[in-house]
Each structure stands twice: as C-alpha cells, then as structure tokens.
Amino acid sequence: MSNTLLSIRGLTKRFGGLTAVDAVDLDIAQGTITGLIGPNGAGKTTCFNLITGLYTPDEGHFQFKGHRFFPHNPADVAKLGIARTFQNIRLFQTMTVVENVMVGFHTQSKAGAIAAILRLPSQRDEERRLRDQSLKLLDYVGIAQHANYLASELSYGHQRRLEIARALAMNPSLLALDEPAAGMNGSEKLQLKELLLRIASDGKTLLLIEHDVKLVMGICSTVTVLDYGKVIAQGKPAIVQKDPAVIEAYLGGLHHAG
C-alpha cells in the first residue's frame, strides 16, 4: 500500500508464559480510521502500549511514514507523530481544561522548559500563543465554554473530548484512541462519532480500540480483530462482521476472562 502511514509486522509480546500479542501484522493507511477490536483480554491494549512505546516488543518491525522505527519510549514515539489517549482517562485533574491542552502543546513548544522556569518575556508571548491555540482546539472538540473549569469538573464525555484535544495539540500524524466511547451515553457517543469523522476528514489518521462494535463498524474503513493475541480477521467492516471466526470469538466471549 503506497499510502501506508504505519506498517507493523510480526508484533509479539509475552508476559511470562502468556503470549498477549502474537505475530500481529497491521497496516494503517493515511487519512483513514482503523479499528482494533476483540473480546476482553484479546491483546488490544497491549498492542497500543507496544505501538506507543509504553511496553517494549519482544519481536516486531515498524515503519512509520516509510521509515523504520522502534518504539523505545512514549516521548520518542510522540515526537515521531503518534499521540494517544488512555482507556482510563489521564488528565491533570487539578489543572484547568485549557491548561491541560497547553501541556500537549508544550511538547512542541520552541521556548522549552528552561525559559518556562525562568519566566522569560519570550516565554510569556509563547504562553499567550499556546493559550490561544489551545482555546481553538477546545472549540474544535466542542468544549471551549468549559476552558477555565478544572478538568475534574468536566462530565465524563467532556473529559474524553479534552483528552482528544490534548493529544491533537501534539499535532500527531496518527491519533491512537483507547476506548474513547467507554462510559458514554447514546447521545455522547453520537457526538463522539461526528468528532472522530471530522478529525479524519481534516486529514488525521486514527487508530481506535473500542468495545462498541456498532461505533467501530460505523466509522472505520478497516477493522482488525484480535482473539487471544492473534489476528483472526482483517478488512472492511461489512466483511469482517460476517466472518465466522469473528462471530465465534464474540459469542465465545462469554468464556473469556474479564
């Protein structure tokens, strides 16, 4: 595929005797939404943690934008252009909403940490610029009216949007979202669906782990299904959801742990 943004081959991670991710191949095309699904314990989050440098793969080859890379640590992966959100929301709860987004921008900030500590005039200009950009991003995800609230004061759905805004502040080429719809009600999910489609149509590439199969099938152009660490199906949603191995994995899901 010529427009492949991220290509992964043979990704493997073992925890003691358990192979949590087993020789997974994955291609993510530029500008698409790719879904990673599977029953509880299938290895989705481990895959995410490997791609984003939180875990070190036992085996695997990675290419991003046509160049080989190895995800050694989260900071390097973020600099490369892969940003993520977490299954359990990880915001700075005692900071304001806009400050949380500014933290995302700071990873890109020219002035850097030393200027921030010394509070140089250049830093104050930079802060103003980052605040303005952060407010624009909050507007983009639809929560600008809450900019000066503490992150902890936001509803669950809005906290998820804030996490997305903070990840977007890093100006990633690939945005990896770990269960963005978890805990959302029906109308929040509908709004999230619109937001994700807008982010993709604005040129970002998205990788999504999501338990809400309907949401995944509704917005993803390609879906990869994992079961016990292995890819059991891969392709367009309409085809994947009719795959007998996928149906069996989900029906048999009652027997999975968790």
Ligand SMILES: Nc1ncnc2c1ncn2[C@@H]1O[C@H](COP(=O)(O)OP(=O)(O)OP(=O)(O)O)[C@@H](O)[C@H]1O
């Ligand atoms: N740090 C770890 N140490 C040991 N085992 C782990 C670790 N992380 C995950 N596992 C195991 O690896 C397997 C895959 O887990 P993982 O969390 O990746 O699955 P998942 O598909 O994301 O599940 P869920 O949908 O429940 O979040 C599970 O059997 C899990 O218990």
